[in-house]
Amino acid sequence: MGKIKQGILGGFRGKVGTVVGSYWNGIFYMKALPHSSRKGGKSGKQKMQQGYFKELVTLSMSLSNEDLKFIYPNKPKGMSRRNLLVKQLAELADEGGKSKTVDLDSLSTLGNAPTTALPAVAVAVNRDDLQISWEAVTYYRDQHPDDYPVILVANATQQRLFLIGSSVPLRASGKQSFAVGLKPYGKERDEFSGFMLVTSQGRSKVGFGTLSVTKRPEKPPKKKKDEKDEKLPYSGPDQVPTKSLPSSQAKTSENQP
Incomplete structure (x- = not known):
């Protein structure tokens, strides 16, 4: 009191x-008035929501800025690309009992990219490799057989997202597959899923520094150097010529008659 x-x-x-x-x-x-002073006095629902938001942030941070520019070519109004990704992932909430998580298995598109005309993608672990394949025949695949797609792979176990450029083209029909090393994307027992994003490019993007690059820039032509403009190698400061001083004997001989 x-x-x-x-x-x-x-x-x-x-x-x-x-x-x-x-x-x-x-x-x-x-x-x-007396009140509860116990530490961490938040309700179970509040803790569940905090954990869910942390999961959303972790998922969004697994993609680089270059990946986000590929998924969202046009910057959204009123928010960043990463915040828009969080907003889209939040719509995939799977709430049951005391847990709430992002249902990555139901993730079929990001941005405004339609996937109805694209073949379904299977992602499986094959020893030390991650095998990615597709087989269904679709209209887009028939019309763009030489395109190299990009696969968005989700690691549901570690809650991470990846963009992987295909090393093989779509082809009009038949099963197509390629493999990448498993280590950068997860472990053998992890659960993976994925879907396809088109690039409308007739060559693989493997080896490019960014997925948003659609054309390799040409190197500028080398300028021809004129012989006059060529710089001579540096040889140090100019040497100032010095006159040799006469010896004392020479001076005496000059002074004698």
Whole structure:
């Protein structure tokens, strides 16, 4: 209990927020109401929501800025590309009982890329490799057999996303597959899923520094150097010629008659 300092309106009686004021023997007093002081007193639902948001952020941070530019070519209005990714992933909430997570198995598109005309992708672990394949015949595949797609691979176990450029073209029909090393994308027991994104490019993007590059820039032609403009190699400061001083014997011989 502490003494209340008199203000313009004086003391008070009754409850104001978490403080109770009282008056006794010409003195105003106040005391705080009892409240729970246990550490981490958040409800289970609040903790579940915090864990879900942390998962969304972890997923979004697994893609680089270059990956996001490929998925979202046009910058969204009012938010960054990464925030838009978080917003889209949040729509895949799978809530059951005391857990809430992102259902990556139901992830079929990102950005505004349609996938209805694209073949379904199978992602499987084959020893030390990650095998990616497709087989279904679709209209887009029939019309663009020489395109090299990009596969968005989701590691549901580690909650990570990857963009992997295909080393083989779509082809109009038949099963197509390629493999990449497993180590950068997860472990043998992890669960993977994926879907296809088109690039409309007739060559593989494997080896490019960024997936957003659609054409390798040409090197500028080398400039011809004129012989006059060529710089001579540096040979140090110019040497100042010095006259040899006559010896003392020479001076005496000159002074003799």
